[in-house]
Amino acid sequence: MSSQAIHDPALHILQTVFGYPSFRGQQADIVNHVARGGDALVLMPTGGGKSLCYQIPAMLRDGVGVVVSPLIALMQDQVDALAEVGVRAAFLNSTQSFDEAMRTERRVRNGELDLVYVAPERLMTPRCLDLLDASKIALFAIDEAHCVSQWGHDFRPEYIRLSILHERFPNVPRIALTATADPQTRAEIAHRLQLDDALQFVSSFDRPNIRYQIVEKTNARKQVLDFINEEHPGEAGVVYCLSRKKVEETAEFLQSQGINALPYHAGMDMSARTANQARFLREDAIVMVATIAFGMGIDKPDVRFVAHLDLPKSIEGYYQETGRGGRDGAPADAWMAYGLQDVVQQRRMIDESEADDTFKRIQGAKLDAMLGLCETLNCRRVRLLDYFGQPSGPCGNCDVCLSPPVSFDGSIPMQKLLSAIYRVEQRFGAGHVIDVLRGASSDKVKQWRHDKLTTFGIGSETGEQEWRAILRQAIALGFVLVDHDAYGSLKLTDEARPVLRGERKVQLRQYQKPVKKRREAVKPKGYVETDLSSVEQAIFDKLRWWRVETARKHNVPAYVIFHDATMREIAKTKPTSLDDLRNVSGVGEKKLETYGEEIVALIVEMAD
Structure with missing residues (x-):
C-alpha cells in the first residue's frame, strides 16, 4: 500500500470525523507509518495531539485498536468523547459489571469496535489475552509509556510486563506514546517494550503558550491566593502540594477565601476523589488542589494555570504537571513558590527511601537539575528544553526573560557562608549558620559559644532572606549538602574547596524582595488572537x-x-x-x- 493511499483516507477521517482541516507537526508521518504496520515510539508534548496518532490508524486498519492506559477513572470520558464524533469505542475495566464486560468482549470478538481501552493489569489477565487471541487486532497503543521506566518519575510495575505484546502478537503494530522522557528514559522505554527497532518521532518539547514563573516562597498559601485573584480569577487551574495534609489545608483555605477549590489525593475515599475529578472536568472555574496522584491523562483543554506550592522531584515531573495547563493553545501560567525547606525536604525523601544506591543517585541528579532550573540566571525555557536534549534560544515568556535577574560576583559572600559552615564543624542547620553569619546572639549560638567564632557577624550587612537565597544557590551549585540528621546539618562538598581558596569565582542571582504586581499579558509565539468583539x-x-x-x-x-x-x-x-x-x-x-x-x-x- 503506498504512502499516498494511506494518507488520503487518513486526512479524510481527520476532516470528516474529528473536524480538523490538516495534521499538525509529525502527526501525518506517524499515522502513515503505523497504519502501514510499523512500530513507533512517539514523544509529543501534552496537547500536541498524541491520541489522533493511534485513533486514526486504528480506524484505517482491520480490527480493533487496543489502547493500554493506566487511567481507569478517565476511560469513560475518553470513550464518550469518541462517541461524540461517531467512533465506535468502549473500555474494559473493573468499574464494569460482569454483563457489561461480556457485552464489550463480544463486540471486540465480533469486530464491532474501532478502539477498546484497557488497563495494563486487565490486559495481562489470561481471560483478556485469550480474548485478544480470538479477535482481529488493528494495533496496540501504549499510552503514558514513561510509566515503564524504573528511572522515570512515574514508574508503574505492571507496565514492565507489556513486552508480552511483541512476543504474543508479533505481527500487530505497536505505538508507545508519552509527553515526558529524557534520552535515558526514552532508551529504557524502547528496550523494555521491545521497540528497539521502532521509528522514533520526537516532537519539540516546547509549549510556547505556557509562561514559567518561580518565586521566593514566603507564605505559599497567601502567595497562591494572590496569584489566582490577580491573574486567573474565575478560571480553572491546578495547585500541586507534596503532602495529603497540605492538600486538605490549602483547599480549605482557598475555599474560605471564595475560590471554588476541591481537594484530591490518594488517601481520600475513592467515591469522593472520583466525584471531585468529575466536577473539575465537567464544570468551569474549578481549582483542583492535589498531590501528583492527580492529572495524568486529564484532557481538560482550558486549564489556565498550574501552581506548585512545593518543589517537584524532577524536571520530568514538573514538565508533565505544568503541561496540563493550556492544552487549547491559549496562554497559561506555570507558577511555583520555592524555598530552602523544599530542598531539605526533597533531599531527605531521597536519602530515607528504601531504594538502592543507584536509584538514589539518579534521583539526586534529577533533583539537582530541578534546582538548576529554579536558580538559573538565564531563560527558564532554554534550561527546561536543554534537559530534554533540545537546543533553543531565550523565549521572552518566562519570568527570567521578562524581568531579568541581576547577577553579581558572589564569591566573597559565598566564602563567608562556606567558612561559617566549616567553623560550626558542619553540625548545624541553615537557621543556626545564618544566625552566626548575621551576628544574632540566640540562646543556641551562646550555648555553643559560636559568638566567639571568627565568622560570627561577618555577614551582618546581609538580611536573613538574602542569606537563604545564597544558601539555596550554594546547594544548587553543589558546594553544600544537607545532611538528614535531626538538625538538617549543612556539609561542605569537595566542590567548595576551590571557592574557599579563592580559586573559583561564583556568579549569583541578586536577591530581590517580592513585589506584588499585575502582569501584562504577553501573547506566546504561534498563539492565534482570540479577543472577541x-x-x-x-x-x-x-x-x-x-x-x-x-x-x-x-x-x-x-x-x-x-x-x-x-x-x-x-x-x-x-x-x-x-x-x-x-x-x-x-x-x-x-x-x-x-x-x-x-x-x-x-x-x-x-x-x-
Missing part, C-alpha cells in the same frame, strides 16, 4: 451556556461537546448554514449532524 463575546457566552446544558443532558464534560477554541471560531465566523459551520475547526460530520441545526439557529437568533 462585544457581539462575538455575547455569542460565545450564549454558546457556553448552550454547551453546559447539552453536556449535562449527554452526561459528558463540556469540552467533549466543543472546545472553547471551536466556539470562539463559531462566534467570530457566525455561520448561518450547515455548510458554513462545516468549515469550522473541530466540527466533524457527526457533530454537525448532532448539533449543527441548534448552533445555526442560535447564531441566527443572536444576529436578529
Whole structure:
C-alpha cells in the first residue's frame, strides 16, 4: 500500500470525523507509518495531539485498536468523547459489571469496535489475552509509556510486563506514546517494550503558550491566593502540594477565601476523589488542589494555570504537571513558590527511601537539575528544553526573560557562608549558620559559644532572606549538602574547596524582595488572537451556556461537546448554514449532524 493511499483516507477521517482541516507537526508521518504496520515510539508534548496518532490508524486498519492506559477513572470520558464524533469505542475495566464486560468482549470478538481501552493489569489477565487471541487486532497503543521506566518519575510495575505484546502478537503494530522522557528514559522505554527497532518521532518539547514563573516562597498559601485573584480569577487551574495534609489545608483555605477549590489525593475515599475529578472536568472555574496522584491523562483543554506550592522531584515531573495547563493553545501560567525547606525536604525523601544506591543517585541528579532550573540566571525555557536534549534560544515568556535577574560576583559572600559552615564543624542547620553569619546572639549560638567564632557577624550587612537565597544557590551549585540528621546539618562538598581558596569565582542571582504586581499579558509565539468583539463575546457566552446544558443532558464534560477554541471560531465566523459551520475547526460530520441545526439557529437568533 503506498504512502499516498494511506494518507488520503487518513486526512479524510481527520476532516470528516474529528473536524480538523490538516495534521499538525509529525502527526501525518506517524499515522502513515503505523497504519502501514510499523512500530513507533512517539514523544509529543501534552496537547500536541498524541491520541489522533493511534485513533486514526486504528480506524484505517482491520480490527480493533487496543489502547493500554493506566487511567481507569478517565476511560469513560475518553470513550464518550469518541462517541461524540461517531467512533465506535468502549473500555474494559473493573468499574464494569460482569454483563457489561461480556457485552464489550463480544463486540471486540465480533469486530464491532474501532478502539477498546484497557488497563495494563486487565490486559495481562489470561481471560483478556485469550480474548485478544480470538479477535482481529488493528494495533496496540501504549499510552503514558514513561510509566515503564524504573528511572522515570512515574514508574508503574505492571507496565514492565507489556513486552508480552511483541512476543504474543508479533505481527500487530505497536505505538508507545508519552509527553515526558529524557534520552535515558526514552532508551529504557524502547528496550523494555521491545521497540528497539521502532521509528522514533520526537516532537519539540516546547509549549510556547505556557509562561514559567518561580518565586521566593514566603507564605505559599497567601502567595497562591494572590496569584489566582490577580491573574486567573474565575478560571480553572491546578495547585500541586507534596503532602495529603497540605492538600486538605490549602483547599480549605482557598475555599474560605471564595475560590471554588476541591481537594484530591490518594488517601481520600475513592467515591469522593472520583466525584471531585468529575466536577473539575465537567464544570468551569474549578481549582483542583492535589498531590501528583492527580492529572495524568486529564484532557481538560482550558486549564489556565498550574501552581506548585512545593518543589517537584524532577524536571520530568514538573514538565508533565505544568503541561496540563493550556492544552487549547491559549496562554497559561506555570507558577511555583520555592524555598530552602523544599530542598531539605526533597533531599531527605531521597536519602530515607528504601531504594538502592543507584536509584538514589539518579534521583539526586534529577533533583539537582530541578534546582538548576529554579536558580538559573538565564531563560527558564532554554534550561527546561536543554534537559530534554533540545537546543533553543531565550523565549521572552518566562519570568527570567521578562524581568531579568541581576547577577553579581558572589564569591566573597559565598566564602563567608562556606567558612561559617566549616567553623560550626558542619553540625548545624541553615537557621543556626545564618544566625552566626548575621551576628544574632540566640540562646543556641551562646550555648555553643559560636559568638566567639571568627565568622560570627561577618555577614551582618546581609538580611536573613538574602542569606537563604545564597544558601539555596550554594546547594544548587553543589558546594553544600544537607545532611538528614535531626538538625538538617549543612556539609561542605569537595566542590567548595576551590571557592574557599579563592580559586573559583561564583556568579549569583541578586536577591530581590517580592513585589506584588499585575502582569501584562504577553501573547506566546504561534498563539492565534482570540479577543472577541462585544457581539462575538455575547455569542460565545450564549454558546457556553448552550454547551453546559447539552453536556449535562449527554452526561459528558463540556469540552467533549466543543472546545472553547471551536466556539470562539463559531462566534467570530457566525455561520448561518450547515455548510458554513462545516468549515469550522473541530466540527466533524457527526457533530454537525448532532448539533449543527441548534448552533445555526442560535447564531441566527443572536444576529436578529
